[in-house]
Amino acid sequence: MINYPKSLDTIFHKLYTHNILPVIVGGYIRDALLGIPSNDIDIELYGVSSLDKVEEILQEFGKVNSVGKSFGVCKMYYKNLDLDFSLPREDNKIASGHQGFAIKIYKNLDFKTAALRRDFTINAIGYDVVGKKILDPYHGREDLDKKILRSVDKQKFKEDPLRVLRAVVFASRFRMKLDKILVLTCKEMIKEKLLEELPKERVFQELQKLLLKSDKPSLGFNLLKELGAFSFFRELAFLNGQEYKEIFNSLDMLKQLSITNDKEFVILALTVITSKFSTIQTQTFLQRVTNEKTLIKKVLQLHTIDFDLDDFNDYDIYKLAQKTDIAFYAHYLHVTQKKKKIQSIYSKKRKNSMYFINQFLLSSVEKI
Known part of the structure; x- marks a missing residue:
């Protein structure tokens, strides 16, 4: 049984009267099983083939945002909850990069097949709100208990290079270990320079998650090093052992301070990470991971x-x-x-x- 906000039952009942089965999926279920509160809820809708119909049903509950319509997703803010409604789909790689996918929506796709596109087993768990049962075709609950991070499907995983960074973030955030297959898969992707395909804003999003959501960010950077990702974050490869130790001890210390402003924390964290770099190295590192000129300026200013x-x-x-x-x-x-x-x-x-x-x-x- 998964506890979710009961205010959603009104929406769920309305959907079900239109023969649409709502299933809560992804991060909300993972976090619920870990006892982590969240206001972000992803809901997959089975038995419907058109987002237009979904939007028509939902509009009585609030304004529907169709920004993700091309991906089969619509969004709504409802009673302090950020809701994403999506239709079951299959993603097929057709071009390089994080967004090079052809998306096909299927009205009658079963949950196991739909969950095959997910990155990790811990994110491939669903909750049938009508049947009141957990759907776990890839044994994500067991992996959560054992603190093992596994991909749902190796080939699907390799289609999205961003998943390498997501693996690092989840491993650091939840103190999990990558299973042997996932370690080899990530190393292969890095060796093939797939991280170079990622837009810097997506790299920065994951870097921020590592810095903000992990109690010990050094775990993530150690994993990046182990996987060979310093070939991408190349300035870190020039640090000697003592410099590396000092930087990431300081980074972990920073997490112990009462800094409630996320932007300020990220600026401080990046200043710590680049504290042993030359000015040129600091600039190249920051310019590789972000387009935020103000942030770069503030980090460089602290160094001077x-x-x-x-x-x-x-x-x-x-x-x-x-x-x-x-x-x-x-x-x-x-x-x-x-x-x-x-x-x-x-x-x-x-x-x-x-x-x-x-x-x-x-x-x-x-x-x-």
């Missing part, structure tokens, strides 16, 4: 700040405040400098440095 923790005065603090938000910069210093050093600075505080003490030292020391 030269603040001597051993010898500073009030004017140095004033100049620092002109360049960046001091409390923001303090997080970066906290994970890249030794804690004892920051504590020793705290002991040097003076009455006329209260701005610095309140916004810089306290924001760091209280984390120690």
